[in-house]
Amino acid sequence: MYFNHAFRKGFLPLTVTGTTLSTATLGTTTGLVLPVSSATGIVTGQSVSGTGIQAGTVVVGISSTNITISKPINAYIASGTTITFGGGTATPTTSAALNAPNVLQFAATTGVTIGMSVSGTSIPTGTTVTAVTSTLVTLSNSVTATVATTASIAFGNSVPTLTSGSTASLTAGQIGFFSADGITAQAASARPFIIAQGSYFLNDKIGPVHGGYKESVKSKVINPKYITRVMKINAVSPVNQIKQVCVGSLECGKTYRLRLDLKGSPALRFLSHNIYKTLDAFTGCCTDDCSATCTGAIVDPTIAVIKWAKQIVESPILNQMVKLTVYAWDESPVAVQAGTSQAQIATFEAALDAYSSSFDPTTDASSVACLNIEVAYVETKFGNCTFTPTDHYELQPLLVFPSLTDETGDACNVQNVAITETQVPRQGSGLGETVLRDMILDGRYRQEAYPDSMRVESLRMREIEANPGLAAIDRNAYYDQVQILHSVPRFNNPTGTFDNDQYLLVFHVPTGTNTSSLTNYILAAASAAGNNDLALETYV
Secondary structure, eight states: OOOTTEEEEEEOOOOBOOEEEEBOSSOBOOSOEEEBSOOTTOOTTOBEESTTOOTTOBEEEEETTEEEESSOOOSOBOTTOBOEETTTTBOOBBSSOBOOTTEEEBSOOTTOOTTOBEESTTOOTTOBEEEEOSSEEEESSOOSSOBOTTOEEEEOOBOOEEOSSOGGGOOTTOEEEEETTSSSBOOSSSSOEEEEEOOOOSOSEETTTEEOTTOOEEOOOBOGGGEEEEEEEOOBOOBOOEEEEEEEOEETTOEEEEEEEEESHHHHHHHSSOEEEEEEEEOOOSSSOTTSOOOOOEEOHHHHHHHHHHHHHHSTTGGGTEEEEEEOTTSOEEEEOOOSSHHHHHHHHHHHHTOOOOOOTTTSTTOEEEEEEEEOOOOOOOOGGGOOTTSOOOOSOOEEEEEEEETTSOGGGOOEEEEEEEEOOBOOBSBHHHHHHHHHHHHHHTTOOOOOSSSHHHHHHHHHHOOHHHHTOOTTSBEEEEEEEEEEEEOOSTTOSOEEEEEEEEEEEETTOBOHHHHHHHHHHHHHTTOTTOOEEEEO
């Protein structure tokens, strides 16, 4: 999402890769059932108190020595802990240890950090890590059912933030929220703050002159009152188009013409015009004498579909842009094209040639044969060594438009035909190619020149600088964005009137990364400043 009048600054936060752990020693329950040594003297409605018991908790059910309570426990309760019922009427001890329902226990929590997303059996969607010790992980939500000691819990990628120190304490790519002067890390509050990211460069100087490479990337001072939007924009993977052409009731002695039009940027760049081709399929003579009058008998439509398919794969242009699947009149697959290499095309044609028809015009006259057409085109891509921001990369999906006529060009003479779109195309977003170019542009705003000429000195300067941040971007991956739009009031300008400058901060993270450490801070600061209308907007 772009804002034309906002000053834009990009960040590439360091992300921590997720991990999967198995719970150990002690599982986690919903915290609503207390196993006790004895239920004697305990009745429904009694008050409950003790370690880990919330105020106002009462007994709501009794099953043998398992006591169901109205509120979940909120802390670890060791086995043998005394629990008081009814103000002292009964004081049994717990017969088993219990974790709080938002705490998972592991043999070790290596690789788990605050902010990571959490998923697994009985873990609510959207749950994140809020605290970590050497063996315990505290969750933002309680489990919905018992998590056994054999359960596997997945922790997703996250964005760790610096919680103490100054901007000088930031490691490469690390994000921190600081006081306006950048001296100390600042918890979310109504006070103005800045966001800073540690430099990816290992050395502050390259040679005796060029310096300042390790300077952290900083935002303008952000007043929480003037934050206007917080957005999470999820990457969208592209989807290519698939169309299906089904035909039936084809007569002998006729030619049926399938026209394919391929349109879109990929076709225009390939040939400087859209691609089209007409494919003829003769259904064969009605009798052994082709000069005899046609009888109008119905023939196997699979024969025509196979002829169209062979012409497509034999076209040096079309066979690089389509993959085909042929279905016979009885819906069985005749041939499936695995790819566009010469060997794959030869295998596909061999399967077409092997087709043997069992079509009976008496009983199968209304049956149809189908041709699935999957379209795509892969652009030539060069490596990072010769990369330049002006290199073309394709986003627009290729589109195919099939149409069917008889030999006279009349579509009305082909009665039993259906052309359907079985997969709707979708343009991708959040591609690494876009992120790389955005980060280069943002660096140029900071006077970080990116040599993109093909001159030798430019290539060598690029090699000398070897920007680690840009090298960290995977051009083939997808990235989500967190965007923060805020204003800086200007009370003195040439017109003498109040004015605002808008600033857009864009954080690029690998798709699927949990970004709550960023968005939660912004929302908490805004709330503390009375900016209560601010809410996280999510876009796909």
